[in-house]
Amino acid sequence: MDLSYGSVYETFRAEVRAFLQEHGHEAPTNQRDYRSEKALAWQEQLIKQGYTARTIPKKYGGFGAEPDILKTRIIADEFAAAKVTSGIGGQGIAMLVPTLLELGSEAQRCEIIPPTLRGELFWCQGYSEPDAGSDLASLRTNAYLDGDEWVINGSKIWTSSAHFADWMFCLVRTEPDAPKHDGISFLLFRMDTPGIDVRPLHDMTETRNFNEVFFTDVRVPAGQMVGERGQGWRVANTILGHERELLGDPNVALTRLNNLIQLMRTETIDGRRVIDMPVFRDRVMRIQGKVMAMRFNDLRLLSAKINQQSAPLARMIVKLQGTELRHELEKLAIDVMGEFGLAYGDNEYLRGDGLWQWNYMYYLGLIIGGGTSQIQKNIISERGLNMPKEPRVQAKAGNA
């Protein structure tokens, strides 16, 4: 056990810090600004420095470095500490690019990856459907081949950036007679293709987090399929697991915890600071303990990745524990604020931009989404603890 990174890495960290000190002000201040001149210029500089798209080959517009988990972590940590955006995010760069690198054709890689990395093509993901839910593979949006075009009909839901994305990567059923996991294909298409209708999905946070997308005879060139017909489930799953881990980032939880402690120092009840009230103090200490445990668990996962060891249970529990922890943390903040914790929207007494309430609800959404807690527990018990699957109920058996 050795938690020091070693001098090579400390040098690298110093370089990142120096860069941030010198250039940090050039970054867009809004973390979600992916479109402005400033954002595109910043992205270009980050790729040049190897601080984003670091391991993507040069020929596809990346930096072309060898994978180095610690350097990747150092970049993430330092950008987070400096509160500087680490470039254009979104599911295109996080999910589609790695998928194409592994399973795309050379033509797809060359055409799609470079403009995606540059931020010129922004992507949304079309997986979930209203009637599928946790049973994602039962999706029904279908496509049939008409000449050299796929014709898509159906709808998607929970499509987070559909209203400003240029393209979508999408799962559609192309082999209606195959078993459900084998009948799905992975298609790419422009969002301005005729027949696509994007409608906001109103949710409890009152902000536009998700959309519904409806397809009516949407025609897509046949060459825009990734992988073979019927292999879409496998293509999607190449990187789905990765997404789940992201939901439990303990560094974000730590930041929120520190904000919560600050909040407790300023909120008062009958003139007494909340931080001086033992009952609330005990609650926040419980959460601090949990955040610590998740941070150390994350450190263990990082180390396992570097040293190519496996820690499957430690990995599988991250989404379940991480989202629960955040929900609990944001909930405590609301209790700390009492009636001020109800403030929302344009309320002049809003604390912390209303993010406490927003996160409290949004994390309930995350507990549900990306594999509900119930599904997570199934996975942990079956894959992590090797417990038997539930007896299967046959389709249309109607025994329910």
Add this chain to the structure above:
Amino acid sequence: MDLSYGSVYETFRAEVRAFLQEHGHEAPTNQRDYRSEKALAWQEQLIKQGYTARTIPKKYGGFGAEPDILKTRIIADEFAAAKVTSGIGGQGIAMLVPTLLELGSEAQRCEIIPPTLRGELFWCQGYSEPDAGSDLASLRTNAYLDGDEWVINGSKIWTSSAHFADWMFCLVRTEPDAPKHDGISFLLFRMDTPGIDVRPLHDMTETRNFNEVFFTDVRVPAGQMVGERGQGWRVANTILGHERELLGDPNVALTRLNNLIQLMRTETIDGRRVIDMPVFRDRVMRIQGKVMAMRFNDLRLLSAKINQQSAPLARMIVKLQGTELRHELEKLAIDVMGEFGLAYGDNEYLRGDGLWQWNYMYYLGLIIGGGTSQIQKNIISERGLNMPKEPRVQAKAGNA
């Protein structure tokens, strides 16, 4: 809504109190003393007064009063308040006698009920089996008819007073080829019948709470069956539901809560009373709120019984919530005592006779026993909320 009992009942309450004041000292001091001269004399007096066996017909040795739920409650409340035992308990009087009144033959009633009420016959219950568990109806202890005798082989578990009971009422499988619920019969027999072997079942409390009972060719006269062959499951279920409610008695919880508050007033940490520590205080207030809710729920059930209204959900949740509440309450007491809460057996620092630790473990046993919390939740969802049953798995399907 009217929580007063009315003058008739208040007169009755005054009579009970007067009796207790005058005669309370004649009661055995040990609540579990069912065998002494004193206990038998006390029982006789209680029947005479109508304070036990109140509604059992006179011809079977009872008091012969009309059912009056409020009077029954007043008796229970006043005896509890005076900390005087309300007579001989146990499963014979609580469960077998009502069963015989409903389903026994006249001969069985006349022979068995009077000495049972007098305390001369003490009973144990032979339902549970090691391999059956929550699936009680899958019991395997069997009996075959040999002439005019049933011959029993098998074993029972969780038999709480087998080591001092005179008789057992017992479920045995007599129709091996019938569906599992239809193959069971209800037999009565003496515990000194040859072939019965009673062994203590050691449990985590280190006290003798339960036994295992083994049967080897135990011969029982055929006339000692209650109900018909194969009807045993129905006979047993006549009163099983009743037992579950008993486990969540909110008056006992209230007594324990008050003891806990006293404990908090005397225990100190660094010279400070635990009751002055807000974190513990908040925990005990939470529990006080829960005890209140359960007391009021109990009042609702009492009222519903009197007024012949139904409150099925309020009844179904009692065992689940009541046992959880007790476990939580006793657990808080242990945390209040800290290391003193670990004391057990002959430890000179034992608080409250070690009952806190004992109850903490025993109530975990009760959460598990008498229908585990998992089974309770199945019942609440299926019978209380009309949710569908789980798809059944066929015997020996092996899909698990």
Add this chain to the structure above:
Amino acid sequence: MDFGLSEEQMALQDSINRYLDGQAGLEQLRRFVKDGDCRHVWDGLIELGVGSLLLPEADGGLGLAILDAALVAECLGAHVTPTPFIGSAVIAPLALRHVDPGLRSKFLSPLCDGTITAGVALSELAGARGQAEVTATDSKLSGQSLFVLDPRADIVLVATNTRALYLVEAGADGLQQLVHTTIDRTRSSGEIRLDNTPAQLISADPAVAENLLDIARVMLVADTLGAAQHMLNAAVAYAKERKQFNRVIGSFQAVKHMCAEMAAELEPCRAMMWYAAYALDELPHEARLTACHAKAHVAEAGTFVARTATEVHGGVGFTDLLGLHYWFKRIGFNRQALGAPELVREEAVKLQEAMA
């Protein structure tokens, strides 16, 4: 001995529920929320007699008990109905019992017939946030009261730092009545600011204001009970319909157990609400403690139900599709308003000699 609802009480709930089902369903609710105007539904409730529930029969009212008012509050919670009920139909009429007949009649009939509404500014009794405080000098009030229910009402009942109770009228000198946005769009809440504002003293006895605080809390308890029961019912109904993996999700043990746990938490809350409301009329020595515990306990149970019912609904629970979040947020509002669980549990400590 009868600890249950009478036929009259059940009929009262039926009639309110029937009216709300027809006039305050989800579609109407969305309109109220959008327009910020719930006048119409309040008028209808007034026609049903809700305004004169607690008025003695001698004064032409229905002469009903706190419990009856709580039963109405339960219906309002079940329908997340936006109304000035707590102030106008409960707190103000009860407060006016303490004043002379002249003053009483000035406000009572317009309250009963819905001509005016009343707001409630008692939250500082439960613990003042920030600098909020109202002081009285010669029947003039100054300062600020936060978290006022229906701050724009025609009259507002205000508690001062000495726990005296006053009445101020809209339009009075130096009075500002501000509505602030909260998560719960079905409630009008905000603050009042006072600057030497003329006010009517209702009572200088702290017991009066405290009793009204207890009553308002029990109304919130009933509101949460109704809202949580709705969420549980909705979750059970959804679980029986929604299919996943070729089964209705209500046949999965995990979903069944979530519903069973909600029922197990919620069911005793019903008896607790009844008892707390009954005690306010009939068992004065128990009333304060019971109100505190009911406020805390039902808030915790409600929070659990709100979250779990949303989970049972899956993604749909998170969206606006079934409007489930209105109930979620109403329960969240009731939790914090007039004393969050930690605070009222600490009040419960102070009410008990055994805890000293």
Add this chain to the structure above:
Amino acid sequence: MDFGLSEEQMALQDSINRYLDGQAGLEQLRRFVKDGDCRHVWDGLIELGVGSLLLPEADGGLGLAILDAALVAECLGAHVTPTPFIGSAVIAPLALRHVDPGLRSKFLSPLCDGTITAGVALSELAGARGQAEVTATDSKLSGQSLFVLDPRADIVLVATNTRALYLVEAGADGLQQLVHTTIDRTRSSGEIRLDNTPAQLISADPAVAENLLDIARVMLVADTLGAAQHMLNAAVAYAKERKQFNRVIGSFQAVKHMCAEMAAELEPCRAMMWYAAYALDELPHEARLTACHAKAHVAEAGTFVARTATEVHGGVGFTDLLGLHYWFKRIGFNRQALGAPELVREEAVKLQEAMA
């Protein structure tokens, strides 16, 4: 960067586990408990080098780290092994680093070779119960220390009311060493009473006693981790075998989710234990806070696992049949010993400027 166990560390755990599997299985455990004599298993552990784990290599020891000792504690917890490990192999050898070589050598080799054992009387540092207090005057100790681990050991490390650390020897004037029965029959604990008892000062610096308290706590954390992991493993194994309603119970979603919840709570505790132990050697500025949080958090997770694993076992979990209660009680003991969760969380508050 390497946050994981080395091959040597895994080998260390393997060898201890193999030994304990053979020499301290359930049957032997029942005998230890009955006879109150675990000498034999401690001798075996001494032979494996457990006594000299923390002794510098220069002194003929293994020169290992606190983490290595914690890994051994984890094995002992997994087997609920009754040993004087914490005092004899961890606290006493580390305490003796603070004294002069003469005194050190007098106790160190007999500790290493198992000739003598050491007890730990530090519990008053975590909060004194009742009248317990030890005072020092001219190197004589008087008073009482409660909840001593291995009170009948040959030497006992004692903290005083000024947080100074002393060593007393069995048989010293005025010393009484009493064992008291607790729920955990696999631990020897009790009290010492002192009356002008001659004692060796180890250090008057409170930091020394406090550091040893932290270390002892992390040993308890590791012990709980091992015990809880055993209970989880046992529950999963039982659920895969036990049949009810024609299915193994491990195929019921409720049982699966109970096991998943245990794993989800417990798994991060492993990393937390590693980090807390590592910090004691390498990250002194984080060590106290991490030890407090690990003590509290792992105790809570352990309590949850102990209860849930028992439930998964159904009635069998309540009985002595599989001896599961030994683990349940050990986890319960570790929760209260040297600072229950509420107390160490309050200590954690005091360690942080941000919380002031």
